[in-house]
Amino acid sequence: MTALDAIRNVSFVGHPSSGKTSLVDALAFLLGASARKGSVADKTSVVDIEPEEHEKGHTLQGGMVQVSKDGFLWTFLDTPGYPDFVSSANAAMFATDLVVGVISCASGVTYNARKKLETAQAWKRGCAIVVTHVDGDNASFEQTVEELRKKIGAVCVPVLFPDKSGAGFSKVITAFESDANDFRRALMDRVMDACNDEALLNRYLETETLSEEELREHMPRAIAAGKLVPVLACNPISGVGVDKLLDFLHDFAPHPDTSIALDADGKEIKPDPNGALAGFAFNVKSDPHVGKICIVRVLRGTLKSADPIVGPKSNDRGEKMGGLFRMTGKKRDMVEHALPGEIVAFSKVEGVHYGETFSRVGTPLVSFPLPPQPEPMVALAVVPKTRGDEQKIGEALHKLAAEDPTYKSAFNPQTHELVVHGMSELHLQVMEHRLKRRYGVEITSHLPRIHYKETVTRPAEGQYRHKKQSGGRGQFGECHVRIRPLPKGSGVVFTDAVVGGSIPRNLIPAVEKGMREIVAKGVLTHSEVVDLDFEVHDGKFHEVDSDEASFKIAGARAFMDAFKKAHPVLLEPMMELVVSVPNESAGAIFSDLTSHRRGHVVDQWNEADGAITVIKAHAPLSTVLTYQRELKSQTSGEGSYSMTLHDYSPVPANEQAKILAQFSHKHEED
Numbered sequence: 268m269t270a271l272d273a274i275r276n277v278s279f280v281g282h283p284s285s286g287k288t289s290l291v292d293a294l295a296f297l298l299g300a301s302a303r304k305g306s307v308a309d310k311t312s313v314v315d316i317e318p319e320e321h322e323k324g325h326t327l328q329g330g331m332v333q334v335s336k337d338g339f340l341w342t343f344l345d346t347p348g349y350p351d352f353v354s355s356a357n358a359a360m361f362a363t364d365l366v367v368g369v370i371s372c373a374s375g376v377t378y379n380a381r382k383k384l385e386t387a388q389a390w391k392r393g394c395a396i397v398v399t400h401v402d403g404d405n406a407s408f409e410q411t412v413e414e415l416r417k418k419i420g421a422v423c424v425p426v427l428f429p430d431k432s433g434a435g436f437s438k439v440i441t442a443f444e445s446d447a448n449d450f451r452r453a454l455m456d457r458v459m460d461a462c463n464d465e466a467l468l469n470r471y472l473e474t475e476t477l478s479e480e481e482l483r484e485h486m487p488r489a490i491a492a493g494k495l496v497p498v499l500a501c502n503p504i505s506g507v508g509v510d511k512l513l514d515f516l517h518d519f520a521p522h523p524d525t526s527i528a529l530d531a532d533g534k535e536i537k538p539d540p541n542g543a544l545a546g547f548a549f550n551v552k553s554d555p556h557v558g559k560i561c562i563v564r565v566l567r568g569t570l571k572s573a574d575p576i577v578g579p580k581s582n583d584r585g586e587k588m589g590g591l592f593r594m595t596g597k598k599r600d601m602v603e604h605a606l607p608g609e610i611v612a613f614s615k616v617e618g619v620h621y622g623e624t625f626s627r628v629g630t631p632l633v634s635f636p637l638p639p640q641p642e643p644m645v646a647l648a649v650v651p652k653t654r655g656d657e658q659k660i661g662e663a664l665h666k667l668a669a670e671d672p673t674y675k676s677a678f679n680p681q682t683h684e685l686v687v688h689g690m691s692e693l694h695l696q697v698m699e700h701r702l703k704r705r706y707g708v709e710i711t712s713h714l715p716r717i718h719y720k721e722t723v724t725r726p727a728e729g730q731y732r733h734k735k736q737s738g739g740r741g742q743f744g745e746c747h748v749r750i751r752p753l754p755k756g757s758g759v760v761f762t763d764a765v766v767g768g769s770i771p772r773n774l775i776p777a778v779e780k781g782m783r784e785i786v787a788k789g790v791l792t793h794s795e796v797v798d799l800d801f802e803v804h805d806g807k808f809h810e811v812d813s814d815e816a817s818f819k820i821a822g823a824r825a826f827m828d829a830f831k832k833a834h835p836v837l838l839e840p841m842m843e844l845v846v847s848v849p850n851e852s853a854g855a856i857f858s859d860l861t862s863h864r865r866g867h868v869v870d871q872w873n874e875a876d877g878a879i880t881v882i883k884a885h886a887p888l889s890t891v892l893t894y895q896r897e898l899k900s901q902t903s904g905e906g907s908y909s910m911t912l913h914d915y916s917p918v919p920a921n922e923q924a925k926i927l928a929q930f931s932h933k934h935e936e937d
Contacts, residue, residue, distance in 0.1 A: 271524040271538055274608045275516055276342045276564075278359035279397075280383040281369035283348030286399035288312055288326050289503035290369060291345045297513055298341060300334035300595050304506075313596045314345040318704065319697050327697055328670075329355040329550055331562070333593040333600075333610070339517065342593075342610045350379050350907065351691040354640045354673040355550075358621075360387045361637055362549040362564045362610065364521040365490070368396045372406035372432070376414045378849055378879075378905035384419060384496075385875070390638065393490040393521040396498045397512065401429045402436040408500055415498060418878070424457055425450045426497040427511055439500055439508035443479050454495070458482060461489035483518065491521035523608025528566050531634035536566045538607030544568030545633040547624045548578075551670050554614075555705065557589065557599075559669075561619050562612045566635065568627070570605040575628045581618030585628035589615030621672055640672045643688035644910050645895050647695055647712040649676075650685070656708045660685075663706035667698055674698055681795065682716040691895050714892050719794040719926075720838040720915055726751040729829025732807070733821040744817030746770070746778055747805035750829040753798045755915075759786050762802040770806040770818065777815040778803050781822030790830050791837060792930045799833075801826055836917045837926060840888040843913040845881060846898065848906040853880035855901055864890035865919075885913050 279287040292305035295313050305312040310321040314330025330345040344363060346356040360366045366387035368380055387394050396415060401408050408429050415423040428450065429436045442450045455477050462468050462485055471477060477485075489495035499515060501508030528536040536545060550562035563570075575585030591613050592599040605611040619625045622637040651657040664676040664687065675688045689695040695712075702708045728749050735742040753760065761779045770778070786796040803822065844866075848856050850873075860866035866886035874881055891910065898906040918926065 270338075271606075271608055272522050273339045274342075274522050274606075275339060275365075275520050276344075276363040276523070276608070276610055277365045277367055277516060277520060278344040278346060278356075278363040279367045279369055280346050280356050280360060280387070281348055281380045282371070282374055282377040283325055285348060285369045285371040285374065285380070286397075286503050287348065287369045288315055288330070288345050290397060290399070290501070290509070291330070291332055291343050293503040293506060293509045294343060294513055295332040295334070295595065297509060298334045298336050300332050300341075316596050317701075319700050325349065327352055329359055330596065331610075332595045334595065340609065344610075348379070349691075349693065350382075350904070351689075351694040352671075353383075353690065354671055356383055357386065357638065357640060358549040360392060361390060362547075363392065364523060364526045364608075365393045365395060365516070368394065370396055370398050370411060370415070371400045372398060372408065372411050373400045373403050375411065376418045381418055381875075382907075388493055391493065391527075393493065393526075394496045395490065395515075395520075396423060396496060398498060398500045399503060401432055401500050402434060402502055402505070402507075404433070406432045406436075408432045412498055419496065421453075422457060422494060422496045423498050424453045424495060425500070426454065427499040427501065427508060427515060429500045429508075436502065436507065439511050441511065443482070454497075455482065457495040458485045458489045461485070461492040461494040463488075486519045487521060487525060490519060491525040526608075528635070531636060536633065536635070539567055540569050540606050542567040542607075543630045544570060544574070544627040545624060545630075545635070546570060546626075547635050547637065548619050548621060549637060551621045553666050553670060553705065557614045559617065560612050560614050561616060562594070562610065563619075563625065564610050565605050565607050566633070567607055568630075569607075570611065570627075572601075572603050576613070576616050576619065576625050577628050577630075577632070578616070578619035578623050578625045579632065580620070580623075581616075583628070586616045586618055588613040620669060641690070642909060642911075643673050643675055643690050643694075644908065645691055645695060646686050646688045646715050646892075648682075648684040648686050648715040649710040649712045652709040652711060656710065659706060659708050660702075660710070663702055663708045666706070667701060671698070679715070679718070681718040684715055686715050687712075691899070692893075717889055717892075718840060719792055719918075721789050721791050721794050721796045721835055722798045722838060723750060723752050723830060723833035723835050725834045727829045727833035729825045729827070729832060731821050731824035731828055733817050733824065735817075736812075741809075741812040742814070742817040742820075743807075743809040743812035744774070744814075744819075744821035745807040746803055746818065746821040746825040748822075748825045748829050749802040749804060750826070750833050751800050751802075752833070753800055755798055757798050759783075759796060759798070760800045762800055764802050764804040765806065770803070770808055771813075774808065774813065774815060774818045775803070777818040778806075778822030781819035781824075782826045784819075785823050785826050785830075790827055791835060791927060794837070796830070797838070801829075837923050838915040839918045841885050841913045841916045842888050842891055842910050844884050844886060844891065844894070844908050844910050846884070846906065846908040847874070847879055847881050848898075848902050850878060850880050852902045852906060853882065856880075856898070856906065857882060859897070859901065860884045860886060864894075866890070887916075887918075 295301045296304040301313045326347045332343040344359040368384045426442045501512045545567040546565040548561040548563045552560045572591035577585040730747045732745040864886045866884045868884045870883040
């Protein structure tokens with residue numbers, strides 16, 4: 268049975284190509300979790316197991332290494348570097364006790380890496396930083412440390428540093444090895460910031476020194492409290508310093524007994540192995556042989572392989588697990604139980620989904636929601652290639668969405684399109700590949716049709732006579748109507764102003780029905796009509812030939828006649844964008860929004876100690892359908908944004924003419 272202080276749950280985050288996966292492979296090999304050292308370049312990595320990852324040479328989903336050695340239980344969670352797959356990184360950071368940011372000397376402290384570390388700190392996770400590529404040309408460990416302290420704070424203190432930067436890097440030195448180095452003093456100051464031993468603190472203020480034993484004793488608390496972010500140098504490829512990094516994690520990484528878990532009401536969930544079972548799922552995978560796999564962390568109690576599990580959507584009887592196991596890449600090792608703080612996986616439990624808690628049958632569920640994931644900003648309309656694909660696509664998309672909370676699909680009833688949403692074009696591309704490889708579903712895709720609305724700007728009158736005679740009983744109905752605009756949000760109002768019986772009362776509903784059908788499908792672009800009053804005030808009927816069908820047609824055509832005379836306009840969706848960019852990119856982004864996207868900036872402020880500019884703007888959806896791509900290009904991948912519907916506004920006349928011309932051309936082709 269593993270003690271709480273012998274559990275090490277560590278996640279690795281950072282920018283693409285910083286060396287995260289290579290570092291996890293090196294640690295896995297050192298611990299004996301793999302027989303050979305994996306390599307990203309050779310496609311033999313322990314954690315990069317998806318074909319798409321081998322093709323692109325980057326981690327695209329969360330990977331896991333678990334190994335028990337010398338009484339310690341290790342769990343390493345590798346995460347994608349691309350911000351497009353940030354949901355995996357967020358889930359891993361939330362589920363672990365230590366978040367290790369991997370920073371390359373070559374690329375420096377990127378906005379992407381800094382943002383992930385800031386997220387981890389906001390969630391009160393202990394953090395450390397591993398600096399890689401110290402042996403590269405023009406590499407400078409000292410400059411990287413200086414940049415870390417400038418961008419993240421003085422809490423960043425080197426604990427493992429190289430003997431030299433550049434090609435001469437051959438070994439790692441610890442801050443414990445020399446009383447004279449500058450890093451040791453900074454380390455002691457940070458550790459004492461978290462010290463609650465008043466006598467030791469007073470003595471330190473007098474002597475300005477600590478023994479190595481005192482430093483080692485108090486470092487874990489300082490890391491867990493966020494007062495110290497140790498900076499650690501190593502080379503995952505050559506292996507230089509990896510052993511000392513592992514020793515550091517063994518001695519100083521926070522563990523479940525130092526991490527405080529709070530439920531939704533702010534009440535602490537104590538990691539008691541004898542308490543009522545409580546845990547949460549932070550990752551879901553679909554395995555072609557095993558089926559659904561939930562990767563979970565146990566918060567309280569002991570999870571046993573024979574336990575019937577209940578989640579928010581389970582029935583009262585619960586579900587029996589298909590297996591309880593630890594995972595390293597594709598390998599699964601069965602276990603009989605898991606204690607508080609342990610990360611394990613179980614299969615074939617359909618009532619537990621991403622972000623949900625679980626318990627044993629008869630035990631109340633704890634409310635412990637995961638932090639919200641970002642909303643997907645990029646959308647594509649998808650069309651199955653074959654009838655067979657049509658039958659399979661719904662379930663396949665549902666399974667993919669269950670694995671990734673930032674991937675969603677929905678049928679748009681206004682545009683009659685099946686639309687998938689993701690974080691970027693790359694994200695959607697990868698999911699399309701998985702759709703084909705895992706489920707045999709092929710699709711074509713295109714930008715979604717924009718859901719315009721139509722309305723009128725002036726009053727107008729219209730009329731229509733429907734007359735058809737082809738032998739026997741004929742068809743006849745005539746309607747005279749008025750149309751006028753209403754304030755925004757009024758909807759479409761039908762007014763019966765017929766007097767004198769020019770249209771019989773029993774046929775008036777048919778007139779409204781005809782009008783409502785046109786309102787639903789639109790006149791200009793097959794978009795819904797809004798905010799107008801349609802008044803029928805006169806007409807003619809025939810005692811024999813008039814019926815509901817005739818007046819339904821007459822009402823519809825009279826509406827269209829009046830609508831076209833009432834100076835109709837298209838209304839387009841206006842989106843509210845909140846764009847976060849480094850200060851040096853703010854001017855270009857401001858100009859792009861206002862000059863090229865018909866946008867209007869409504870607010871602007873700074874965050875991250877003034878390093879980040881946040882711009883709030885309103886812009887038409889038509890101009891920001893591919894904004895993720897352009898923002899990424901303009902900010903070297905360091906910009907991010909969120910987008911929500913703000914309002915509908917009239918399309919400028921010149922733009923409306925273009926839209927109507929495009930629609931007419933497409934209509935002729937169809």
